[in-house]
Amino acid sequence: MSGKRVGLNTVKLMSLPSIIASSSVGGKMEAAGPLSESFDYLSGDSYFGAKCWEGAESAMLKKCFEQALAKANMEKDALHYMLSGDLLNQCVASAFALKDSGVPFFGLFGACSTMAESLSLAAMLIDGGFADFTCALTSSHFCSAERQFRLPLSYGSQRTPSAQWTATAAGALILSSAGDGPYVSHITTGSIVDGGINDEANMGCAMAPAALETLCTHFDDTNRSPDYYDLIVTGDLGHIGHEILIDLAAKEGFDLEKNCQDCGMLLYDRNKQDVHAGGSGCGCSASVLAGHLLPKFKSGEIKKLLFAATGALMSPTTSLQGENVLGICHAVSIEAESPF
Amino acid sequence: MSGKRVGLNTVKLMSLPSIIASSSVGGKMEAAGPLSESFDYLSGDSYFGAKCWEGAESAMLKKCFEQALAKANMEKDALHYMLSGDLLNQCVASAFALKDSGVPFFGLFGACSTMAESLSLAAMLIDGGFADFTCALTSSHFCSAERQFRLPLSYGSQRTPSAQWTATAAGALILSSAGDGPYVSHITTGSIVDGGINDEANMGCAMAPAALETLCTHFDDTNRSPDYYDLIVTGDLGHIGHEILIDLAAKEGFDLEKNCQDCGMLLYDRNKQDVHAGGSGCGCSASVLAGHLLPKFKSGEIKKLLFAATGALMSPTTSLQGENVLGICHAVSIEAESPF
Numbered sequence: 001m002s003g004k005r006v007g008l009n010t011v012k013l014m015s016l017p018s019i020i021a022s023s024s025v026g027g028k029m030e031a032a033g034p035l036s037e038s039f040d041y042l043s044g045d046s047y048f049g050a051k052c053w054e055g056a057e058s059a060m061l062k063k064c065f066e067q068a069l070a071k072a073n074m075e076k077d078a079l080h081y082m083l084s085g086d087l088l089n090q091c092v093a094s095a096f097a098l099k100d101s102g103v104p105f106f107g108l109f110g111a112c113s114t115m116a117e118s119l120s121l122a123a124m125l126i127d128g129g130f131a132d133f134t135c136a137l138t139s140s141h142f143c144s145a146e147r148q149f150r151l152p153l154s155y156g157s158q159r160t161p162s163a164q165w166t167a168t169a170a171g172a173l174i175l176s177s178a179g180d181g182p183y184v185s186h187i188t189t190g191s192i193v194d195g196g197i198n199d200e201a202n203m204g205c206a207m208a209p210a211a212l213e214t215l216c217t218h219f220d221d222t223n224r225s226p227d228y229y230d231l232i233v234t235g236d237l238g239h240i241g242h243e244i245l246i247d248l249a250a251k252e253g254f255d256l257e258k259n260c261q262d263c264g265m266l267l268y269d270r271n272k273q274d275v276h277a278g279g280s281g282c283g284c285s286a287s288v289l290a291g292h293l294l295p296k297f298k299s300g301e302i303k304k305l306l307f308a309a310t311g312a313l314m315s316p317t318t319s320l321q322g323e324n325v326l327g328i329c330h331a332v333s334i335e336a337e338s339p340f
Numbered sequence: 341m342s343g344k345r346v347g348l349n350t351v352k353l354m355s356l357p358s359i360i361a362s363s364s365v366g367g368k369m370e371a372a373g374p375l376s377e378s379f380d381y382l383s384g385d386s387y388f389g390a391k392c393w394e395g396a397e398s399a400m401l402k403k404c405f406e407q408a409l410a411k412a413n414m415e416k417d418a419l420h421y422m423l424s425g426d427l428l429n430q431c432v433a434s435a436f437a438l439k440d441s442g443v444p445f446f447g448l449f450g451a452c453s454t455m456a457e458s459l460s461l462a463a464m465l466i467d468g469g470f471a472d473f474t475c476a477l478t479s480s481h482f483c484s485a486e487r488q489f490r491l492p493l494s495y496g497s498q499r500t501p502s503a504q505w506t507a508t509a510a511g512a513l514i515l516s517s518a519g520d521g522p523y524v525s526h527i528t529t530g531s532i533v534d535g536g537i538n539d540e541a542n543m544g545c546a547m548a549p550a551a552l553e554t555l556c557t558h559f560d561d562t563n564r565s566p567d568y569y570d571l572i573v574t575g576d577l578g579h580i581g582h583e584i585l586i587d588l589a590a591k592e593g594f595d596l597e598k599n600c601q602d603c604g605m606l607l608y609d610r611n612k613q614d615v616h617a618g619g620s621g622c623g624c625s626a627s628v629l630a631g632h633l634l635p636k637f638k639s640g641e642i643k644k645l646l647f648a649a650t651g652a653l654m655s656p657t658t659s660l661q662g663e664n665v666l667g668i669c670h671a672v673s674i675e676a677e678s679p680f
Binding site: 318 | 344349351392394395421425427428429430431432435436438440441442444446447448449450457460461465467468469470488529530531532533653654655656657658661663666668
């Protein structure tokens with residue numbers, strides 16, 4: 001058994017890959033929300049200079065990638081790998097955003113858990129000795145998602161109260177084998193969880209059991225309790241899924257009341273914005289992590305963060321066929337100082 | 341710079357992760373083809389016991405996974421990671437196939453290059469010290485792909501001569517940190533290549549430039565010439581893409597005439613089967629590698645194999661929007677003995 005493995009499903013990264021730069025981009029709705037100030041760029045419209053929603057999402061992700069490189073003060077040629085995925089069929093937002101980069105590319109699909117998946121693999125590629133610099137990124141776009149997963153925007157269809165609002169946002173992280181942190185110290189990789197929910201308008205409920213399983217596994221594996229962390233942030237359970245997680249965790253003996261938040265609750269102000277159960281989409285947790293949370297390491301406000309992005313694995317086809325909405329959650333421990 | 345890096349985009353895996361078992365499953369068309377004998381299981385119909393094409397693809401992939409485990413004589417609990425993806429929107433074939441496994445899951449999207457992507461990451465997770473056992477797998481299904489990417493099957497639409505036939509097939513590999521080989525020795529990860537082709541009925545042509553770039557990079561990085569290998573196998577360029585690759589490679593000074601084949605040409609007999617330009621789909625190169633090629637290591641027929649699966653990154657939406665069909669290719673060097 002490798003010395004990097006801790007408990008059942010967790011690995012520790014003794015070389016401590018460092019997140020040396022992060023960038024986030026958002027749209028109009030995000031500009032009107034409480035985290036507005038945290039974005040590196042906010043588009044005045046939803047098009048980002050493109051002519052269609054899918055092109056807009058690619059343009060947004062490309063801008064985010066270029067900004068992350070600029071903030072790291074490096075050229076794309078220095079990157080050994082980039083890892084990206086998104087919600088669009090065949091992950092085309094990522095492919096077209098990154099087609100001119102020339103950087104070796106691993107395409108991922110983890111639905112809204114993609115930021116945690118790409119960060120996990122980007123950090124492991126460094127810790128495993130395969131790369132000096134990697135980039136983990138992802139995006140989502142309200143308009144491209146809405147018409148693909150639900151109905152054409154122009155129908156103006158009503159959304160149910162349990163529905164979440166797909167963020168028009170992207171996040172990108174540059175990781176390095178050397179740097180002053182924050183560091184990726186532990187990674188707990190989730191398995192697929194079928195919670196028995198088949199209501200695709202209640203994703204938070206469907207994903208909460210996956211978040212529970214991964215968080216409990218992480219605490220067991222690392223012998224840490226939730227209060228080890230300054231903040232545990234899930235994404236994107238939204239208001240309903242978050243409540244369910246807190247309840248389920250209490251039954252397992254873990255108190256998440258104090259220091260657990262959800263990216264889907266942080267990105268919008270639901271009292272002022274019509275987002276129903278909160279934000280969702282790969283870009284939600286990605287932009288909250290990149291723009292809002294990681295800078296708090298510099299200010300010293302956060303020293304230990306558990307980032308646990310959640311994803312709903314389904315398609316409109318499987319939902320029409322009556323299949324359940326499957327959940328997955330990956331947890332990444334990000335720390336200001338070495339815990340080893 | 342890490343000692344694992346070789347040249348521009350290649351890494352060497354000094355610990356030599358071993359492919360300890362492989363399994364392949366196919367459908368009716370595959371049963372009628374020249375590699376029929378190489379499959380572990382062939383379905384008499386295209387349903388694999390399910391009620392819809394998407395469910396059939398999941399059932400097929402699940403069967404392939406379980407067979408690989410049985411051939412490795414191990415329980416799924418021993419797997420530290422599984423990596424899978426497919427062509428279906430939101431990669432639901434993989435998600436529903438593996439939802440009951442309980443194994444930590446990384447979802448991938450690499451279109452028809454998925455087997456090379458999952459094999460690359462599965463081998464790197466072992467070589468990096470994160471896992472003792474991993475599983476790399478993928479699938480495609482003619483019927484689920486046809487109705488999603490083209491037209492409902494019952495339309496009986498005519499296909500163009502340059503079109504390829506999406507294989508109804510799956511392949512799964514079990515990798516181990518210990519074993520007698522064959523070993524994964526080098527991995528060259530491709531970047532996205534835009535060859536300027538926007539005809540989605542000519543994927544081979546669109547992917548050939550990506551195959552060229554990755555193969556040339558691999559030869560440059562490793563200081564190997566094509567004749568180092570007993571076989572270089574691309575997948576799935578088909579007959580048209582293969583010819584283009586041979587021509588393009590010759591212009592770059594690499595002679596691929598002698599020992600380069602393509603999985604899309606191997607899986608079917610185009611003189612007897614109506615597959616036009618050959619096979620395609622994630623399951624094509626996956627099943628040819630798992631069922632036809634890897635057993636040749638045991639018989640000694642192959643000692644050095646370069647597996648270079650290719651993928652076309654596009655969606656029906658991007659094609660309707662006039663975007664090009666992007667290509668990607670990852671190359672994995674598989675060897676019977678240590679080259680180090």
